[in-house]
Amino acid sequence: MTIDEPGPTGGRPPAGAVLRPHAEQEYAGELARLAEHDDRPRPPGWRLSPWAVTLYLLGGGLPDGTVIGPKYVGPRRLVEVAVATLATDRALLLLGVPGTAKTWMSEHLAAAVSGDSTLLVQSTAGTSEEAVRYGWNYARLLAEGPSEKALVEGPLMRAMRTGSVARIEELTRMPSDVQDTLITVLSEKTLPVPELGTEVQARKGFTVIATANDRDRGVNELSSALRRRFNTVVLPLPASAEDEVEIVARRVGEIGAALELPEGPAGLEEIRRVVTVFRELRSGVTGDGRTKLKSPSGTLGTAEAISVVTSGLALAAHFGDGVLRAADVAGGIVGAVVQDPVSDRVVWQEYLETVVRDRPEWLDFYRACREVS
Ligand SMILES: Nc1ncnc2c1ncn2[C@@H]1O[C@H](COP(=O)(O)OP(=O)(O)O)[C@@H](O)[C@H]1O
Ligand SMILES: [Mg+2]
Numbered sequence: 001m002t003i004d005e006p007g008p009t010g011g012r013p014p015a016g017a018v019l020r021p022h023a024e025q026e027y028a029g030e031l032a033r034l035a036e037h038d039d040r041p042r043p044p045g046w047r048l049s050p051w052a053v054t055l056y057l058l059g060g061g062l063p064d065g066t067v068i069g070p071k072y073v074g075p076r077r078l079v080e081v082a083v084a085t086l087a088t089d090r091a092l093l094l095l096g097v098p099g100t101a102k103t104w105m106s107e108h109l110a111a112a113v114s115g116d117s118t119l120l121v122q123s124t125a126g127t128s129e130e131a132v133r134y135g136w137n138y139a140r141l142l143a144e145g146p147s148e149k150a151l152v153e154g155p156l157m158r159a160m161r162t163g164s165v166a167r168i169e170e171l172t173r174m175p176s177d178v179q180d181t182l183i184t185v186l187s188e189k190t191l192p193v194p195e196l197g198t199e200v201q202a203r204k205g206f207t208v209i210a211t212a213n214d215r216d217r218g219v220n221e222l223s224s225a226l227r228r229r230f231n232t233v234v235l236p237l238p239a240s241a242e243d244e245v246e247i248v249a250r251r252v253g254e255i256g257a258a259l260e261l262p263e264g265p266a267g268l269e270e271i272r273r274v275v276t277v278f279r280e281l282r283s284g285v286t287g288d289g290r291t292k293l294k295s296p297s298g299t300l301g302t303a304e305a306i307s308v309v310t311s312g313l314a315l316a317a318h319f320g321d322g323v324l325r326a327a328d329v330a331g332g333i334v335g336a337v338v339q340d341p342v343s344d345r346v347v348w349q350e351y352l353e354t355v356v357r358d359r360p361e362w363l364d365f366y367r368a369c370r371e372v373s
Pocket of ligand 2: 103211
């Protein structure tokens, strides 16, 4: 079966068999309840009002008792600014260090606003203008010449035609001249197709959410002309260790359920420890402020903490007694910290021998780390 031929379920695998459902699939229930209760004005082309989109992102309760789980944990004002921007004619740029939920927030915003988070351009140094604008079905193009049928629309063009949110991941990784093709789209809301002598005019509801890493080195700066088309929202690292523990615990629970890992106790103590180690190493100082530390080269963000704990849960479930213990996370932590085998190892050894060893309640963790280091 080719991808064009819908099977019995419309070409899609049955629900529950998908490894990672899109946000609008996974949270279809919440989005439907929100739409039911949402009596505030919706901007043209929006599925929900800005109020309901914000509620979807930050979580809260509905009058009928439905509980909407928080997707993003962070300052309310940030989310409000992001949502308000989407209701204007300006595009939204989410900026931040790796693991601050830029991609995550852009997916959920697109799901809540347009009901579709899949109109996505993943930028790399090799991203071409075709990937951003449109391409051609070359067999058709050669046989019939340029025609509507031979044109293959990209995610951006589709978003314009349907009045939806287009997502551009890692905007600053695409070459500058390709970035420039976005300027017309964002300022004129039009994508010309000179080959056909036509253009696609964006329907109401069309907008762009781009993400960019503000720590990327050696990438293409955003031109000032393009930057002016965006409102920028900077996503911070989680403010407190407790916030970060909550984010990790919630996400690990969801991922564990999706992977159908045997259910075990949450292992909150272990999660707290992973978060503490990562926060101390990335901030360069221990939690009590007493000891200065060297920071390792790699990113020790929330996303890394989530993956260390998820792997630990799999170890505990399949090879341990189901309870997440120090030995299940030690390997993951060392792997995440020691990216450069020489310099990071020195940083790690110093942390292990001066900080970890001095915490009596961390003895099990110290031993487990010694074993894998
Ligand atoms: N403030 C936060 N609130 C909720 N989830 C978060 C937060 N920060 C990080 N995460 C989690 O971290 C993971 C990685 O985020 P991601 O969007 O890939 O980061 P980025 O694109 O900024 O590098 C996501 O699974 C998300 O659930
Ligand atoms: Mg990302």
